[in-house]
Amino acid sequence: MRHSVNRPPTPDDRDNRRKDLTLEEIINIKLIETGEKERLMELLRERLIDCGWKYEMRTLCRGLIKKKGRKNVTVDDLIHVITPKGRASIPDSLKAELLQRIRAFLVPNS
Template identity: 75%
Template sequence: MRHSVNRPPTPDVADDQEREQSLPETINIKMIESGEKERLMELLRERLTECGWKDEMKTLCRAYIKKQGRDNVTLDDLIQVITRKGRASVPASVKAELLQRIQSFLVSAAL
């Protein structure tokens, strides 16, 4: 294909999509660079421990291991068993607090 002498070739759409990051990717990068992601993770750990969620998940794991037998359980089995229940049992107040902190970060970062 010959290119015009007066203008550069039009870039392919696929090339543009590879160069441009999606909004969630951009937010994730900004949160990592600023250290906000690690602060949010620490806050989440604290809140889940405070509300007893962590102990509840530990109890579920122990009950599953006891039921199946110690030698018959893998980490993948445990993850599959407790993931859905674990996500569903995170208190709404913890979710709301994290959401508020993320929104505040986005406003302050002007994203």
């Protein structure tokens, strides 16, 4: 089995665990091996900055820190509050674009 800092281990053909992989895991491995996952992540970062999402999340974090006091807020507190709001506020058009790119990757001649 090969190991890397940047990706999870890729099972060898000899490895019996390949039979136990879910479709999601197989797709994830293929995305990582081809470098497509990193390209999608970069696209996501760019689009979130362009639409103001990153600024909105930063503002929410700063507001929480002001409310509770700088010394009374942990990273876990921020994650707990911001994660649901962040996920819910990602534009549907961006989700659709990423989904379309993943579909195009999985079925290249569609």
